[in-house]
Amino acid sequence: MNERKFKIFTDSTSNMVKEDREKYGVDYLHMLFIVDGEEHLADLDWGEISAHDYYELMRKGKRITTSLIKTDECEQKFTEAYEAGYDVLYIACSSKLSASVKTAQLVADELKAKYPDRKAVCIDSLASNYAESLMTMTAAKLADEGCSVEEVGAKIEAEKLKYCDYGTVETLEYLKRAGRIKASKAFFGNLFGVKPIILGDAIGNNYAYKKVKGRKASLDELVNVAVEKAENKENSTLYIDHADSLADAEYVKAEVEKRAKFANIQLGYIGPIVGAAIGPGAVIISFYGEEVTIVGEE
Amino acid sequence: MAIKTVNSRILLEMLDMGAKNLAADCEYVNSINVFPIPDGDTGTNMKSTISGGVREGKNLINEPIGVFSLKFSRASVLSARGNSGVILSQFFKGLSMGLDGKDEVDIKGFAEAMKSGTAKAYSVVSNPTEGTMLTVMREAGEKACSLLKDGDDLEKYLNDYVEEAKASLSRTPELLPTLKKAGVVDSGGAGFLRIAEGMLKYLRGEEIGDVFEEIAATQTPVSVGAFDADSELTFGYCTEFILQLQNKKVNTKTFELKTITDFLDSVGGNSVVAFKDDDIIKVHVHTFDPGKVLSEFRKYGEYLTIKIENMNLQHSENEEFFKDMTLDPLKPQEVKERKPYATVVVAAGEGVKDAFLSMGVDEVVSGGQTMNTSTGDFLETFDKLNADNIIVYPNNSNIKMAAGVAAESYKKANVIVMPTRSISEGYSAVTMLDTVNENRDEMIASQKEVIDNVGTLEVTYSIRKTNVNGIDIDEGDFICIYNGDLVSADKSRYNAIIKALDKIEDFGDKQVVTAFLGKDADGEEFERISEEMKKRNPFIEVGEIDGKQDVYSYIIGIE
Numbered sequence: 118m119n120e121r122k123f124k125i126f127t128d129s130t131s132n133m134v135k136e137d138r139e140k141y142g143v144d145y146l147h148m149l150f151i152v153d154g155e156e157h158l159a160d161l162d163w164g165e166i167s168a169h170d171y172y173e174l175m176r177k178g179k180r181i182t183t184s185l186i187k188t189d190e191c192e193q194k195f196t197e198a199y200e201a202g203y204d205v206l207y208i209a210c211s212s213k214l215s216a217s218v219k220t221a222q223l224v225a226d227e228l229k230a231k232y233p234d235r236k237a238v239c240i241d242s243l244a245s246n247y248a249e250s251l252m253t254m255t256a257a258k259l260a261d262e263g264c265s266v267e268e269v270g271a272k273i274e275a276e277k278l279k280y281c282d283y284g285t286v287e288t289l290e291y292l293k294r295a296g297r298i299k300a301s302k303a304f305f306g307n308l309f310g311v312k313p314i315i316l317g318d319a320i321g322n323n324y325a326y327k328k329v330k331g332r333k334a335s336l337d338e339l340v341n342v343a344v345e346k347a348e349n350k351e352n353s354t355l356y357i358d359h360a361d362s363l364a365d366a367e368y369v370k371a372e373v374e375k376r377a378k379f380a381n382i383q384l385g386y387i388g389p390i391v392g393a394a395i396g397p398g399a400v401i402i403s404f405y406g407e408e409v410t411i412v413g414e415e
Numbered sequence: 416m417a418i419k420t421v422n423s424r425i426l427l428e429m430l431d432m433g434a435k436n437l438a439a440d441c442e443y444v445n446s447i448n449v450f451p452i453p454d455g456d457t458g459t460n461m462k463s464t465i466s467g468g469v470r471e472g473k474n475l476i477n478e479p480i481g482v483f484s485l486k487f488s489r490a491s492v493l494s495a496r497g498n499s500g501v502i503l504s505q506f507f508k509g510l511s512m513g514l515d516g517k518d519e520v521d522i523k524g525f526a527e528a529m530k531s532g533t534a535k536a537y538s539v540v541s542n543p544t545e546g547t548m549l550t551v552m553r554e555a556g557e558k559a560c561s562l563l564k565d566g567d568d569l570e571k572y573l574n575d576y577v578e579e580a581k582a583s584l585s586r587t588p589e590l591l592p593t594l595k596k597a598g599v600v601d602s603g604g605a606g607f608l609r610i611a612e613g614m615l616k617y618l619r620g621e622e623i624g625d626v627f628e629e630i631a632a633t634q635t636p637v638s639v640g641a642f643d644a645d646s647e648l649t650f651g652y653c654t655e656f657i658l659q660l661q662n663k664k665v666n667t668k669t670f671e672l673k674t675i676t677d678f679l680d681s682v683g684g685n686s687v688v689a690f691k692d693d694d695i696i697k698v699h700v701h702t703f704d705p706g707k708v709l710s711e712f713r714k715y716g717e718y719l720t721i722k723i724e725n726m727n728l729q730h731s732e733n734e735e736f737f738k739d740m741t742l743d744p745l746k747p748q749e750v751k752e753r754k755p756y757a758t759v760v761v762a763a764g765e766g767v768k769d770a771f772l773s774m775g776v777d778e779v780v781s782g783g784q785t786m787n788t789s790t791g792d793f794l795e796t797f798d799k800l801n802a803d804n805i806i807v808y809p810n811n812s813n814i815k816m817a818a819g820v821a822a823e824s825y826k827k828a829n830v831i832v833m834p835t836r837s838i839s840e841g842y843s844a845v846t847m848l849d850t851v852n853e854n855r856d857e858m859i860a861s862q863k864e865v866i867d868n869v870g871t872l873e874v875t876y877s878i879r880k881t882n883v884n885g886i887d888i889d890e891g892d893f894i895c896i897y898n899g900d901l902v903s904a905d906k907s908r909y910n911a912i913i914k915a916l917d918k919i920e921d922f923g924d925k926q927v928v929t930a931f932l933g934k935d936a937d938g939e940e941f942e943r944i945s946e947e948m949k950k951r952n953p954f955i956e957v958g959e960i961d962g963k964q965d966v967y968s969y970i971i972g973i974e
Contacts, residue, residue: 301851306774309958310927310974311846326852330843330865330974331926333954414851 119263123204123236126194127253128186128217129159130210130245132358132388137250141257146191146207148217148390149184156184159389168386172361172397175291181393183295186217191224195237199228204266205237208253208273211321212241214297214394238270240277243321245391247356247403248280278408282317283342284401285335289313291396292323299413300325314338316409324413336365339402340372347379347406354381360392360399369400418569418618422519423483424476425569427469429614430487434465435623436613437606444606447599457602460497460787464504465610467494467791479518484511484528492820493794497787499603501816502536502548503610504790509535522572526560529576539816546590548603555580555611570618577615580608597881650726651685654705658696660716667694668772670715678711695719701726756850757802757828760841761788761810761818764964767838767931774845777802783838783964788814793821797828804855805830806848810841812899833862836899837871838931838962839972844869865974870925872897872915872971874908893968908968912944916951919973923952931962931970941969 121142127133129148138145138161148159152174157165166174175181186209198205205225209218218241225237242249252273259269289308292298292315299322304313312335313325329335343355355373359366363384370382386392387399395401418425437444437458444458471490475483488507495504512535513528514520520528533552537543558579559572584604588595616623658675660667675696684700696716702708705723712718758776762768763783771779778796782788788809797805805828809818815834822830835841847865850858873896877888883901888894893908894901895915903914916922928948932941938959945957962970 301849302775303849303851306846307770307960308846310929310956328847328849330847330868331956333926 118261121203121260122263123206123260123266123269124194124198125253125256125260126205126207127249128207128210128215129161129388129390130215131161131208131249131253132246132385132391133161133250133253134385135162137254141254143253143257144194146186146194146217146221148186148210148215150389150393151182151184152179157389159183161388163386163389168392169361171389172392175393175397181389183390183393185215185220188220188224191221192228195221195224195228196232199232199235204235206256206260206266206269207237207239208242208249208256209239210245210249210390211243211317213243213321214245214323236266238266240270240273241321242280243277243319244280244282244317246282246284246317246358246387246401248282248317250356251280251403251405252277276408278319278410279348279405280403281346281406281409282401282403283339283346284315284395284399285312285339286315286395287312287332287398288396289325292394295394297394298323298325301414303328314342316411318411318413319409320412322413324411326411326413332365336369336400337372339369339400340376343369343373343402343404344377345407347377347404349405350377350379352380353405354383355379356383356385356403358385358387358401358403360387360395360397362398362400365398365400369402420519420521421480421525421569423472423478423480426480426483427472427476427487429617430465430472430610431469432617432623433610433613434462434469436616437465437609438462439623440605440609444602444609447602447605456497456787457499458606460495460500461503461603461606461610463789464491464495464500465507467491468504468507480520481511481515481517484514487511492824493791494789495791495817495820496789497813498816499548499606500787500789501820502540502603503607504820505539506532506536506552509533522567522569523563525569526556526563526572530556530560532556539820544591546587546594547601548607550587550590551580551583551601551604551607554583570615573611573615573618577608577611580604580611584608593883596883597879648703648725651701651703652705653699653724653726654702654708654722655699656697656709656712656721657719658698658712658716659719660694660696662694665715667716670694672696674715675712679708682707684708753801753803755802756804756806757800758806758808758845758848759793759796759800760808760845761814762838762841764931764933764962766961766963767970770842770931770960770962771845774842776845782814783811787811788817790817790821790824793818794825797821797825797830800828802828804828807832808835808841808844809833810835810838812836831859833866835866837869837873837972838964838970839871839929840866840869842929842931842960843972843974868974870898870919870921870973872912872919872969872973873967874912874915874969874971875967877904909940909943912969913947916944916947922948922973925952925973926954926956927972927974928955928957929960929972929974930957931960931964931967933962933964933966933968933970936968 125143126146128146149156150159195205207221212218218239221239242252256269256273259272289300304325310330311328312332314327315323315325318324329338357366357369366384387401441458441462445456468487468491472487475486488511491504491507495501509532510528513531533556537549543549555576559576562575563572584600587601587604594601660670679700684702759778760771760776761780761782762771763781768779777800780788780792780796807818807830809815818832822832833844835844844862844865853861875894877890877892877894880890881888886901886904888904892904892906893911895903895911897915897919902918903911905911948955948957
């Protein structure tokens with residue numbers, strides 16, 4: 118393993134758990150969630166409020182909004198890296214869902230005057246959730262092989278559409294209210310019992326591309342997607358994140374295991390930022406596989 | 416009358432009498448529907464079908480019989496309602512195929528043409544059932560043809576035809592167990608026999624006691640002398656108008672016809688016939704003060720047409736006024752942007768219609784179990800749309816054929832008829848329709864998959880004492896019908912439904928229940944039913960829609 122030439126960051130929408138961050142030696146930039154006008158750091162380790170309590174708040178009707186990465190934290194972390202002689206790679210939430218990547222780029226441009234020899238590569242992942250984390254982990258592996266930040270950035274850019282997020286929700290209302298979904302007119306009207314299947318599309322939007330009837334059918338569809346679209350399963354991990362619906366995540370895991378052999382299937386919570394937009398009950402699977410080509414209708 | 420050749424005039428006269436004979440006995444034909452639900456519309460449907468042909472035919476008696484019969488059949492297709500109507504209209508179509516290219520025809524040729532009518536009628540039914548109108552027309556046609564000898568006249572032939580039709584009809588209970596259980600003969604067959612008998616009566620110069628004005632389409636000319644300076648107005652004015660509702664005055668979508676009829680009642684209006692079609696209201700009323708009526712309704716819109724006639728002068732109602740909105744040139748046609756897909760559903764019940772509209776369907780055509788939609792209704796609706804593909808949800812097996820015939824004959828768009836047999840199947844299919852992310856074939860395949868997965872539980876009451884599927888039913892009992900099969904009956908509606916739930920074998924595998932609550936449904940009762948459903952299947956999601964439909968307390972989709 119070569120010494121890394123750059124520091125790697127992702128952000129709160131990656132849902133990346135502590136064990137993974139430590140294993141891959143990466144850090145994340147905090148976004149904010151806002152309850153009753155009060156800002157809170159979107160902590161992926163749920164220090165301030167447990168995931169269950171957080172989603173309970175939402176179930177009780179509490180409105181939670183979110184905000185992009187903090188400029189001061191971004192500037193501070195980039196500066197620390199530069200001061201220590203490292204470049205920076207930031208793998209950010211899709212620019213269609215958050216202005217974080219733009220903000221980070223502005224910070225980097227600003228720092229250029231003071232650190233003309235240092236570089237920050239900010240990548241618009243066009244994704245979120247563990248697809249974003251998977252890119253970050255790939256970047257870490259490449260960094261350990263001694264690649265420069267530009268080389269790694271170029272490699273990630275070239276194949277970022279192969280990092281996939283697919284999910285389903287109890288109701289589209291949260292996503293619609295948060296403005297974080299493209300749903301065609303096929304999702305018009307009273308959708309009682311109708312469950313959407315959503316993917317991160319090829320231009321970075323969340324897009325409801327398919328309808329199924331009933332919750333179980335929607336989970337079964339996620340199983341189909343994992344089995345059919347994930348590549349190199351025996352050497353890779355399937356991530357199943359949920360918004361306080363562990364039993365459903367476990368159901369998906371069990372059904373996938375009946376049909377495919379992944380090296381590992383990891384369950385976890387959807388983090389506070391994605392959670393606030395997608396709502397309790399959501400289940401998202403993330404994997405490396407078939408390139409996403411679907412572009413949702415606006 | 417020793418008639419040896421049949422021409423257009425004779426054929427029309429016969430069919431006219433056939434129609435009148437059917438009309439005279441229409442209520443009887445309606446009443447012998449076998450299934451114990453308030454359906455009873457076979458006679459009405461057949462009457463509407465043949466009357467459409469007769470109306471058209473009156474202008475064509477000088478045409479060659481080939482032309483006459485073709486146009487007659489086309490008009491009957493447009494007026495066809497219900498399965499029985501569609502089958503009858505196809506009989507006329509087949510008859511015209513047998514007469515094609517001829518000026519007039521001899522008895523043998525006529526007998527062959529009648530058989531061609533039968534063949535065509537059979538061909539439109541995907542699974543022809545014996546013991547129905549089809550059997551009656553086939554056996555009568557074959558028998559009368561085999562008895563035909565050189566030199567026989569039309570009366571002899573039709574006499575043989577009618578005799579065999581009677582015999583055949585009396586045998587229908589032996590062929591269809593449901594008829595036997597209910598102690599009736601097939602209603603479509605009975606209607607068909609009435610027509611044949613009427614035709615024979617014409618040849619024999621017999622009268623039909625009760626002639627229906629509806630069929631006698633000719634109007635008595637107005638005699639102005641009937642009302643002079645000293646006359647007194649005793650009948651009032653026959654007032655007819657078409658009111659265009661205006662968005663700036665009312666919500667044209669939700670405006671209730673009741674507002675109109677209540678006012679007409681309050682001013683002592685008689686013979687009120689009124690209906691609403693989208694944002695147009697048509698009204699017929701007898702009133703002594705048309706001015707009051709007309710100024711009142713300007714609150715809601717503006718008039719497209721107004722016709723007021725002194726009833727002392729004119730007694731014959733213009734029945735045709737209400738027959739058909741389609742041929743009404745006054746109806747403004749909204750120009751819509753052409754789109755790849757448009758949807759048409761058949762539904763009855765205000766809330767049911769609203770539920771479909773709120774799902775974005777383009778047109779809702781009125782119709783259902785007790786009022787079947789005609790092919791003409793469909794064609795008229797298709798014309799309101801501007802789309803490459805029109806998807807039709809008939810939502811009733813009695814309407815599927817009329818939709819199919821309309822689809823086949825419509826040329827301005829590609830019409831896809833989805834095989835929905837119930838409101839529940841139709842609603843589920845519409846909620847799952849995706850014409851954006853699926854191509855046409857995928858869409859059709861996935862819609863069919865959705866439809867196949869829906870079970871429909873209909874809750875209503877029996878109109879007669881009977882026994883179906885081994886279940887004894889008293890008149891007035893609540894009955895549950897699951898996918899067309901009677902599964903339970905009970906004096907208590909709640910008990911009937913619970914019994915029905917226990918008969919649905921795959922209930923445990925289902926996920927979503929969507930219930931349309933009818934006018935006489937009980938929300939509290941449905942709560943309890945919903946609890947029972949969740950006991951039987953903890954994963955089930957239960958949703959309610961205030962359907963406000965008649966006849967069915969509940970229409971419950973289980974999928």
